[in-house]
Amino acid sequence: MTALAVEALGFAYGARRALDELTFELAPGRFGALLGPNGAGKSTLIALLTRLYDLQQGDIRIFGHSLRHAPRLALRQLGVVFQQSTLDLDLSVQQNLAYHAALHGMPRREAQARIEEELLRQDLGERRHDKVRTLNGGHRRRVEIARALLHQPRLLLLDEASAGLDPASRLALGRHVRNLCREQGLCVLWTTHLLDEVEPSDDLLILHHGQRVAWGKAGQLGDDLAISFARLTGDEALGRGHVREALRANLDPQARRSGFSREHPTEEPQA
Template identity: 60%
Template structure:
């Protein structure tokens, strides 16, 4: 297994954001973390990336415990957060070079890795452009390239297509799927958009902090008795609210 989450709960004061989550993700798998805004997706990502400390439960990545060996774990993880963290006044190359330096790469090694990842993301010809001049989709590609510089085995993306147009969202989603296939990356893609999920994808359906289902998109349809994933998602979330 690549990611293992056991009995994880998290509260903001008296408000429960996550309620006893349990799931595992296999290596080389594209998985979607699906849920409406406020479902707890960003809270889970904050725990997976150590922005928040665990209050209960445990998280293992690549067999390593996040609390016991945090440095080793984070060396295995690449992250793209919902809010962009690029320096708009630096070029693409400068942004990536700065990140590579934080990982301790020499200039020569950094240049090799930067060239490789920009080529992989079809951004090699934009290396010397300032990030401010790029559109939203291209900025996201740069952030993904940056997240992969240290060759992680796990890639976490929190609402990576937020604010992008449908065509750009589709292209970016396809790029990440190809990376998953080519490099055997374990990908966890958080979204509230049904059209970013395929029926064969592993889907973690999160609603009001609880995990409603962790099967494939097709399993959600079977569970709900609906033919379309969008209808299955709507049925399952509404049914849960009604039963609460």
């Protein structure tokens, strides 16, 4: 069964189209990276996936349940970690999790069992009684992941989850989430604008001006993701001094013949 199916999704803010006929699928247990420059449509997609915005065109299916026709069943499969933290800093780790479980209507005994399981899985057992404000950024993100997984969703959305973390914490968080995919069969959609957060084995979707410009295994795009990304989006801010020449001389021709799908490629920048 497909974990996430986005079907001909379209959305507009008045006359401006934020998403245009977007279609892609993710399988259970896969880590999917959603990459794009500012204004690509990433935030709009997350808002539609979480029903912060109503669907205008197309549909979203989460483990077979239509977000348009069966939203409760679809959202029951979904856990979310937003870019901005929503933890209560003056409550302990355990109190934050217990409060979230109560909002989901979980019986106390079941909630406590799930909290214990997630504290163990996120390696937070020794921090359960610590106030959240005493935790570093990486541990706060782990608390948010634990909270998002309390109701046992099968699809986890992380929207710019590494924002504000130092490089070591970002690396550790990415490794941790990929382990959840491998060991727990969790499907993850991870939105980012940072190229170093994408690994070759990830499923990679690149958005530009609301359109899918590439979709497939990240490793099939070539050895230098920055160059390929710049070529597909025209975003020279990634390389400034070297991207323009690299686009001409160093883009791996083998990548063009790979199985990676590139829709609507942009022209190479002119000198």
